[in-house]
Amino acid sequence: MTRIARIARIAALSxxxxxxxxxxxxxxxxxxxxxxxxxxxxxLANGAIAALRTQMEVEYEYLATDLMRGSVSISGVTARPxxxxxxxxxxxxxxxxxxxxxxxxxPFEVASELNVNLIGAKATAxxxxxxxxxxxxxxxxxxxxxxxxxxxxxxxxxxxxTSADVTLAxxxxxxxxxxxxxxILPRLGQFGPGEPAFxxxxxxxxxxxxxxxxKVSAILPPTFRDPATIxxxxxxxxxxxxxxxxxxxxxxxxxxxxxxxxxxxxxxxxDPGEITIEANLPETGIVVEPETYNTExxxxxxxxxxxxxxxxxxRTRILANDELSALTDPSALDADRLLVLGRALLDGNxxxxxxxxxxxxxxxxxxxxxxxAEASALIAAALQDRDPAAAYxxxxxxxxxxxxxxxxxxxxxENQISTPEVLSAQADTLADLGxxxxxxxxxxxxxxxxxxxxxxxxxxxxxxxxxxxxxxYYFALLAEAAGDIGATALKQEIEGRFSARGDAVTAxxxxxxxxxxxxxxxxxxxxxxxxxxxxx
Numbered sequence: 001m002t003r004i005a006r007i008a009r010i011a012a013l014s015x016x017x018x019x020x021x022x023x024x025x026x027x028x029x030x031x032x033x034x035x036x037x038x039x040x041x042x043x044l045a046n047g048a049i050a051a052l053r054t055q056m057e058v059e060y061e062y063l064a065t066d067l068m069r070g071s072v073s074i075s076g077v078t079a080r081p082x083x084x085x086x087x088x089x090x091x092x093x094x095x096x097x098x099x100x101x102x103x104x105x106x107p108f109e110v111a112s113e114l115n116v117n118l119i120g121a122k123a124t125a126x127x128x129x130x131x132x133x134x135x136x137x138x139x140x141x142x143x144x145x146x147x148x149x150x151x152x153x154x155x156x157x158x159x160x161x162t163s164a165d166v167t168l169a170x171x172x173x174x175x176x177x178x179x180x181x182x183x184i185l186p187r188l189g190q191f192g193p194g195e196p197a198f199x200x201x202x203x204x205x206x207x208x209x210x211x212x213x214x215k216v217s218a219i220l221p222p223t224f225r226d227p228a229t230i231x232x233x234x235x236x237x238x239x240x241x242x243x244x245x246x247x248x249x250x251x252x253x254x255x256x257x258x259x260x261x262x263x264x265x266x267x268x269x270x271d272p273g274e275i276t277i278e279a280n281l282p283e284t285g286i287v288v289e290p291e292t293y294n295t296e297x298x299x300x301x302x303x304x305x306x307x308x309x310x311x312x313x314x315r316t317r318i319l320a321n322d323e324l325s326a327l328t329d330p331s332a333l334d335a336d337r338l339l340v341l342g343r344a345l346l347d348g349n350x351x352x353x354x355x356x357x358x359x360x361x362x363x364x365x366x367x368x369x370x371x372x373a374e375a376s377a378l379i380a381a382a383l384q385d386r387d388p389a390a391a392y393x394x395x396x397x398x399x400x401x402x403x404x405x406x407x408x409x410x411x412x413x414e415n416q417i418s419t420p421e422v423l424s425a426q427a428d429t430l431a432d433l434g435x436x437x438x439x440x441x442x443x444x445x446x447x448x449x450x451x452x453x454x455x456x457x458x459x460x461x462x463x464x465x466x467x468x469x470x471x472x473y474y475f476a477l478l479a480e481a482a483g484d485i486g487a488t489a490l491k492q493e494i495e496g497r498f499s500a501r502g503d504a505v506t507a508x509x510x511x512x513x514x515x516x517x518x519x520x521x522x523x524x525x526x527x528x529x530x531x532x533x534x535x536x
Contacts, residue, residue: 041065045072056081070102083127088233091127113154121146138219142279145171159183161201173212178205186437195290204278204312209272231266235507238262242298253302261308276312279304319350330361335371338362342378346531358382366397373401380409389418389425396429400466407462418497419505423512426468435466439478439523447532449482469494477520482533 042065061076078094101115123144125133136142147169154163155286163181185197217225224230238252238258243250261277268275279286281304292299300306307313319341325492326333326341333341342362344351358378365375383391392413398406436442443451456475458465465471473494479487498509524530 008510034445035049037067038065041072045074053181071099073097073099081127085130086126088126089135091124093123093127094121110158111154113152118146118149121149124336135219139215140218141173141215145173147171159254163202168474169209170212171216172210175208176205176296177208180204182285185287195294197290198288198293200281200288201285201306201463202281204272204276205278206276208274209268213269213272216472225269227266227269230269231262234265235259235262242301244298248296248298251299251302257301257306257308258346262309264310267310274311276309278307278309280307280313283303314350317350318343324351326361330364335365335368338365339371339374339378341346342375344409346378346382352389355382356386372402373398376401377403377406377409380406380413384409384413384416388413389421392417392422393425393429396467397433398464399462400429400433400435403533404463410462410467419501420508423469426466427470430466430471433466434473439475439529440527442475449479449484449487449533452476452479452482453484453487453490456487456494460494469497470512473513474516477517478524478529481520481524482529 012252042063045063047067049058049060055317057078057080059076059078063074065072071304074095075097077093077098079093079095080089081091081093083091095118097116099115099119099121101117103111103113106426108171123146125136125142125144127133128136129145136144148167149169150165150167152163152165160183161181162183164179166176166178168176179202180200181202183199183201185199186196187197189195203232206279224233235258238261239250239255240246242248242254242258264275267273288300288303292303304351320323323333323337323341326338330338338361341351342358343349344353345358345361359382362375362379366379368375378396380391380394380398383394395406395410397411399410399492438495442455452475456472456479457463458472459468459475460472461467473491476491476494480491495513498505
């Protein structure tokens with residue numbers, strides 16, 4: 001290459017490098033960055049705060065939104081609400097951190113829930129009505145210092161149960177916890193739907209003293225600090241309320257409750273600790289009709305079996321250490337006590353919730369004729385989130401043993417594993433349980449084709465027999481051939497279970513259904529079923 005050619009190439013390369021086409025500006029934001037869910041959520045949250053500023057002064061230091069997780073948090077909040085009784089404008093509320101969460105567990109699958117959690121909130125005494133504020137100031141309390149204020153509300157889709165939990169913790173004063181759950185039940189009125197009844201599943205309120213009584217008693221006259229005096233005054237006041245000032249007869253149950261309550265109050269004042277009012281309800285709850293809560297709300301004491309206690313009932317259900325010995329030696333407990341321990345570990349009742357320990361604990365009970373079905377159900381529930389494929393055979397065995405809840409668990413697990421895995425597990429479980437698979441063994445001497453359809457339905461649903469789509473299809477084919485008018489629709493429903501699930505599922509079912517059809521035809525001929533079901 002000549003010298004002139006080399007110089008020309010270098011000049012051309014330099015020109016290309018220096019040309020505007022090679023320059024790149026800073027990257028520009030895309031339109032989706034402006035339309036991201038979190039940016040939209042932040043805009044909406046700030047819009048709500050701007051609207052709130054028409055009613056009070058509000059400042060904050062930091063705001064974060066995460067709409068995909070249903071979370072909004074705000075830190076360093078200072079609010080100065082406008083109150084009619086606070087002419088000096090001394091009311092100031094500060095919150096270190098406030099968080100709002102929705103559907104934090106399995107969003108839109110199990111329940112709708114809302115959590116509001118305020119951490120480190122303070123409010124000056126001026127935020128309260130004057131008479132209350134003066135009483136607090138007299139006790140040396142110039143501000144209310146909340147360690148936590150939390151509200152949780154949830155609606156469970158499967159049962160319609162609504163629950164609410166409230167925690168109010170005031171530093172160096174007291175902690176109040178309340179929990180309730182129940183269902184709204186429709187009732188007919190004179191001209192259509194009337195006021196609803198309520199099925200109460202849980203109701204408890206607990207107050208724990210943390211220095212509050214000492215501060216309150218400091219402003220009381222000496223005679224009103226005496227525990228016996230407080231008990232007598234409280235007994236009279238509560239009884240007057242229950243009797244409508246003498247217009248209503250107080251029942252024996254209500255009098256016993258008042259006696260228990262005032263005894264707890266006296267003990268609380270003597271040695272400040274904890275006092276609890278709780279409804280002692282059966283597992284299915286208690287139905288409260290509108291006639292009760294409208295015309296005679298005092299009767300709720302008897303209807304809900306309210307008890308005044310030192311601690312909640314849950315404290316009495318804590319498992320003792322000897323019950324937990326089975327964790328290292330399952331043979332130390334009999335089957336019934338092992339099942340109790342398994343349920344406690346699964347639900348976290350009386351022991352820390354540890355479902356991972358349930359399978360090993362109850363595995364030896366799976367083949368037990370009396371406890372096997374329930375043990376299988378507990379193992380399946382413990383494994384359903386961690387290993388659905390391993391949980392499914394246990395759910396099959398539990399349903400075959402008559403555990404009703406296992407049927408819905410099987411439906412849930414089948415949506416988490418592949419259809420070939422489902423068919424394989426069903427075949428293995430059917431063989432392990434030794435269920436009759438031959439038509440003659442299954443129907444006996446019956447000549448009613450509805451018996452064949454009933455077997456097909458039982459195997460299809462898993463209610464009353466081991467769930468097996470293969471067995472269900474086999475019996476549906478025979479029932480259809482025997483002239484059962486409802487068998488065709490059931491057979492088509494079974495076939496529909498395997499449609500629109502991809503080529504692999506279609507191929508697997510085509511092969512299995514062909515084998516089942518051949519088997520059904522062979523058993524139809526060899527068993528002489530045509531003669532059995534033929535009618536003139």
